[in-house]
Amino acid sequence: MGINMNDTIGVIDLGSNTARLVVYRRDDQGLVYEVENVKRTLRLSSHLRDGRLEREGIEKTLACMRQFQQLLGAYNAATAIGVATAAVRQAANGRELLDAIRAETGLSIRVLSGEEEARYGYLAVVNTMDIDEGITVDIGGGSTEVTWFSGRRLRESVSFPFGIVTLTRMFLPGDPPADEEMKRLQAYVERQFSGCTWIRDRRCPVIAIGGTARNLAKMHQRSVGYSLGSVHHYAMSAEQVDRVLERACALPWEERRQMPGLSKDRADVILSGIAVFRALLAVVNGRELVVSNKGLRDGVLYETVFGAQPADIREVRRRSVEQFMNRYQVDKRHARHVRTLALALFDQLRELGVVRCGEAEQTWLEAAALLHDVGRAINVYESAEHTFYLLSHVLLLGFTHRERLLIAMIASYKNNKLLQQQMARHSDIVGKADKALAETLGHVILLARTLDRSMTQPITDVRLREDGERIVLECVGSGENLMEYALLEDVLAKVSKAWKRPVGFRAVTRPAD
Amino acid sequence: MGINMNDTIGVIDLGSNTARLVVYRRDDQGLVYEVENVKRTLRLSSHLRDGRLEREGIEKTLACMRQFQQLLGAYNAATAIGVATAAVRQAANGRELLDAIRAETGLSIRVLSGEEEARYGYLAVVNTMDIDEGITVDIGGGSTEVTWFSGRRLRESVSFPFGIVTLTRMFLPGDPPADEEMKRLQAYVERQFSGCTWIRDRRCPVIAIGGTARNLAKMHQRSVGYSLGSVHHYAMSAEQVDRVLERACALPWEERRQMPGLSKDRADVILSGIAVFRALLAVVNGRELVVSNKGLRDGVLYETVFGAQPADIREVRRRSVEQFMNRYQVDKRHARHVRTLALALFDQLRELGVVRCGEAEQTWLEAAALLHDVGRAINVYESAEHTFYLLSHVLLLGFTHRERLLIAMIASYKNNKLLQQQMARHSDIVGKADKALAETLGHVILLARTLDRSMTQPITDVRLREDGERIVLECVGSGENLMEYALLEDVLAKVSKAWKRPVGFRAVTRPAD
Known part of the structure; x- marks a missing residue:
């Protein structure tokens, strides 16, 4: 692509009404997010007279491009992609404007066809x-x-x-x-x-x-x-x-x-x-x-970064979740392990008939598992609240508003009080059934993250065994005395309530390799 | 101190009721913030019988210390400082416990005197x-x-x-x-x-x-x-x-x-x-x-990091503001320049009698100037809202709750609507007079940050000249056609309202060096 990983890319959109500069940062995985966005209202198309851009419009545009160039410099942008649309396309002297911009600022702007x-x-x-x-x-x-x-x-x-x-x-x-x-x-x-x-x-x-x-x-x-x-x-x-x-x-x-x-x-x-x-x-x-x-x-940016082929929706979501994790410094080994444990629990809960959900719910659960810790980037205290704040305030691509809130509620599940506050704030988007779902799946995440509280993946497998009315959580781990087990008691009490079944626990020590 | 910059430090507090591990990260400037905090309720003092710790208490403690050691490993902590208090101090076999901990985990824990x-x-x-x-x-x-x-x-x-x-x-x-x-x-x-x-x-x-x-x-x-x-x-x-x-x-x-x-x-x-x-x-x-x-x-941590001498309150605040900037990746050149401009405006507004404030207000203004951009670490969109969120949710040391909210309102000032929302949410802590103050000083920050919108410090000096009822903002800058000047019109209209004086503008070009 000619663009290095972990760099900064500017995109300039010289439109007929406004000119805009967006600066994107590209992370180690080549995923992008915006770090700057400035707009100037130039009204170029109102400066078209008899098919030519008037002097005043040209001057304003040149001044604006100089300023954008300044800002690109401040961000150390390695690449700048410029495009111009109708006003420049339609103007007989559009080419001259772009030549002047290039001469004065070094920015090269390409006229797009309709x-x-x-x-x-x-x-x-x-x-x-x-x-x-x-x-x-x-x-x-x-x-x-x-x-x-x-x-x-x-x-x-x-x-x-x-x-x-x-x-x-x-x-x-x-x-x-x-x-x-x-x-x-x-x-x-x-x-x-x-x-x-x-x-x-x-x-x-x-x-x-x-x-x-x-x-x-x-x-x-x-x-x-x-x-x-x-x-x-x-x-x-x-x-x-x-x-x-x-x-x-x-x-x-x-x-x-x-x-x-x-x-x-x-x-x-x-x-x-x-x-x-x-x-x-x-x-x-x-x-x-x-x-x-x-x-x-x-x-324009996506073509440069991901190519001209349309992405599958699963790929859109995967990229966005990964980018979110990178941006908010999630411990990915931990996050992926929590996902594995959560999906294993989810599958078995479906088999046991405790949860009745389909593929959509699994997608939300998976995103929530990967993103449950994003709030730690803000602070280790009240990190559940911060996780909800980030997921409800920063765009996660490929999901509707209701889905974003569901993911936020599941990922940040801590207790019923917090969930109720979140529901009350967003009652125009999520309803009663959503609350029940968030509670059920929120407990799956709560349990899965407790099972990797030490962030060192000592528990490699979980099984849910039925024992009459009771469910027994069997954990296969590297020892008997794990921090995870010490913290389970409180969590299992909550989980029993949420799943409406008594949940017991059994530790199985994995034979040393 | 024997501790490297930009590292991770664990502090273990083996108390009589609870044992706690806090993991701190130390930034380039040697300033610290918490990244992990786990607590286990051990009730050691209730395991004291005839002046000796019972076997059960010792076992529980050892298991807990193994778990803490695990977690310290997960965080790659270079240093661990352990202290024990009354229960271990009073126990005749306290020394044995600490020896066992050291033998099993390598952690060395020091008994503190009262x-x-x-x-x-x-x-x-x-x-x-x-x-x-x-x-x-x-x-x-x-x-x-x-x-x-x-x-x-x-x-x-x-x-x-x-x-x-x-x-x-x-x-x-x-x-x-x-x-x-x-x-x-x-x-x-x-x-x-x-x-x-x-x-x-x-x-x-x-x-x-x-x-x-x-x-x-x-x-x-x-x-x-x-x-x-x-x-x-x-x-x-x-x-x-x-x-x-x-x-x-x-x-x-x-x-x-x-x-x-x-x-x-x-x-x-x-x-x-x-x-x-x-x-x-x-x-x-x-x-x-x-x-x-x-x-x-x-x-214990502060002694290790800053020494045993008590810090002056100004130093406490300075450290905390710097740490906040480091943690949320503030562009410090920009932040410091905004502070310089804001303080220059503040001094002149005091001379002109537009603001009637003292040293406390100047301290808040200064903190707000340095921290106005912290919200960008969350997202470039709605960054004012994020700045307020961070400053009202993450501890800034050396300030009371009211002061923290004032700084948050001043730093995030965007418009009256946002300020009113913030006031309404915290009407138990800030009052009407605080709103007026936040509005006045918020406009100082708004103006100062506009004067470095390109983040390249093109404007080096600002003067407020009186011209009858009117105030003329004179900017000394590197050119006539700065992006900053293009954005001033809207901001000056707002500022005029807030300061209750018409505010005009004049650009002065600095002679090239």
């Missing part, structure tokens, strides 16, 4: 979300990219030559816009989308990428008091999208920019943006809009 | 708390250590040959104890304390160390729904101590162990423990009990 832009959006989605078929839409300042994928493979893609800045200029001169203006805009966009047969009546989820989508999600979350501060994988019904749009349309700009969740510098263009989503949902005949916080720049 | 034990408690207190004069008390299973310090120097110390296990056995055979039994216990302990003239009527705070103190604090915190999960530096009035004791005395053991905040394995000995605090407060004629979560083992 199809490339669309494909990067798709790549961002399949590398971060659990969705098999969908229509992606990414609205920029001066263009809108749409793709269709199914079976996680890209099927079609198209770039439309309109974006939030240009649509606002074309259709919405009034403030607030008249009903008629909004209707004309929407009708125009619907006509454009309907021209693609593969979009019409596709009846799958629409996945919305980019700043407009993020703002839409935040506005809705703020209006309902959503309990999780995460927009990635946030799902909204078509009606919910409608309601946000209606509320925003009713306000003049000065009041609209005060709407909770809306970035002030987006208050003028948000209406046309949401209208595009609405039009696409109508043409797709889709019922659900799912927001992706990962977009173009992430697609 | 005076040494007392001195280590004092060392723990002066190395972690902002108290100039106090009486410390550390109740073990079989002895109680008391010191008096003033001007942060140790003046007197004494060890009494009674502890929670022995007092419970002597005075509290009934369950729940009769009033008379409690009174006799208290009278006995008061007589013992009164024998020391330097304790009598000292009228200073009593600082309570050890497990009993921790449990007392937690019980009180749970009963009032205290909003901070921290016991170190938690202050209680004598009446509050009384009330906890009364509630606990009224319950039989089986119910008492369910009391929120109380460790189940301490339910039998907590009454005599609290009664000792109560008796000491009475003899000292003190009004306040302050709990220290740092005790014997920390004193």
Whole structure:
């Protein structure tokens, strides 16, 4: 790939509305996470006059790129990847701008075609979300990219030559816009989308990428008091999208920019943006809009780091869990051993009929086992609370919000009081059945981690034997007097309650090799 | 010191009631934080028969030490320091036990005299708390250590040959104890304390160390729904101590162990423990009990790491802030530059009469400036929220709870909404005046960090010039087109509001060297 492990990569996205620099750190395993993210609102597409970028727009862009270059230097970024979209693509003098940037800063920025832009959006989605078929839409300042994928493979893609800045200029001169203006805009966009047969009546989820989508999600979350501060994988019904749009349309700009969740510098263009989503949902005949916080720049990064092939969802999750472990310095030998023990217990509990779960639950249990100790990166005291905090505040890719909370509750299970607090805080996302599940599986983790409390893997095997009503936990370990056994008594009392069966214990000493 | 930098140190405290292993990591600067903490309740002092430790107690202790040795191995601890207190000190065969431990595990454990034990408690207190004069008390299973310090120097110390296990056995055979039994216990302990003239009527705070103190604090915190999960530096009035004791005395053991905040394995000995605090407060004629979560083992560690001299409170805070920065990977060049800018702004705002603060506020501002970015160790997104989380959940030494919250609010200041949420969560600790202060100083940090947003220190000096009602921020920087200046507009609008003065801006380019 030409990129070293454990280094820093910058991605610059010179869009038609905003320019953004994201700096990613790459760990020993080649997995990435963001360490810096700065945005400047340049509105390049509004500096297009007769197909050319005006001097003022060019100057602003150059100044911004100098600043990005500064910041890349501060992070010691070994690699910088730059891409430019519609405004530069459409400008007759776009090439000159990029040459000037290269001359002044050394940054080389590549102009993407509409199809490339669309494909990067798709790549961002399949590398971060659990969705098999969908229509992606990414609205920029001066263009809108749409793709269709199914079976996680890209099927079609198209770039439309309109974006939030240009649509606002074309259709919405009034403030607030008249009903008629909004209707004309929407009708125009619907006509454009309907021209693609593969979009019409596709009846799958629409996945919305980019700043407009993020703002839409935040506005809705703020209006309902959503309990999780995460927009990635946030799902909204078509009606919910409608309601946000209606509320925003009713306000003049000065009041609209005060709407909770809306970035002030987006208050003028948000209406046309949401209208595009609405039009696409109508043409797709889709019922659900799912927001992706990962977009173009992430697609560009993933291609560089993981290649252009779409990742399997299991691989997406595996990478994200590993990256989480690396980032928060988990003792991986311990974590993997806890996973082995937890899965062994889980299988046997299923056979005994104590837990009735399927593959999804196993996936959550596995992630929880690997991540149960992340909170120790914050502090050894109250580490369960910290584990929950990290898992509910830092994005784990490939899982829905409910799944992320379930994993967080299972991984951090300590006692019923803590679980109840967590449930109370997130009652809009997790329900009563989830609590029961988190309690059952939380005790599996609690038991498994106790069985490696010394972090030295003295217990290599666990068996659950039935003895009438009673279950006997048989541990095969390196001795009789393990710290683990000394701590078991308390834990088994709790486990008996949670599994609703008396649980006894027997130590079996492994013959020395 | 014979201890390398950036290593791991284990401290074993073989007490009369519990044995504990704490593993500390030492960073590049020689500063320490805990990475592991395990406790086993051995009740050694109840295994003393006719002045000798019984076989069973010895076996239990040996097994526990083998487990600790295992764990020390798992952490690759280069150094292990072991100390033993009253039970081993008083046992005629204590030496044999320690020899057996050394033979079986290689761990060498040193028996402390009562005076040494007392001195280590004092060392723990002066190395972690902002108290100039106090009486410390550390109740073990079989002895109680008391010191008096003033001007942060140790003046007197004494060890009494009674502890929670022995007092419970002597005075509290009934369950729940009769009033008379409690009174006799208290009278006995008061007589013992009164024998020391330097304790009598000292009228200073009593600082309570050890497990009993921790449990007392937690019980009180749970009963009032205290909003901070921290016991170190938690202050209680004598009446509050009384009330906890009364509630606990009224319950039989089986119910008492369910009391929120109380460790189940301490339910039998907590009454005599609290009664000792109560008796000491009475003899000292003190009004306040302050709990220290740092005790014997920390004193032992601090002596090894920092020497036996008491640290100045400024040095205590400096070390703790530095350790926090190291632990959460703060970019120190940036942090120190933000401090320089913030302090320069603060001084000039004082001269202009915009802020009316003294030395204490400057200390908080300085800590906040150095720590404003700690949240980035969790995630670059929502890093202000993470900064607040870390500063309100991880102990910063040398500050009271209110001070820690103030620093957290100032360091994480982003907008009024976030500040209000923080205030609402902790309204039992911070009040309205604190909010105003956090807002004023929070804006100083917000401005200072914006002035080094590129993290490359392009702005070396800031001056506030008065221009009628208006204040002009004059920045001396390395150029005209800095990223910092591009971001100033929004921030200055906020700052104007907070400081209640219009704030303008002027860039001055520093002549090239």
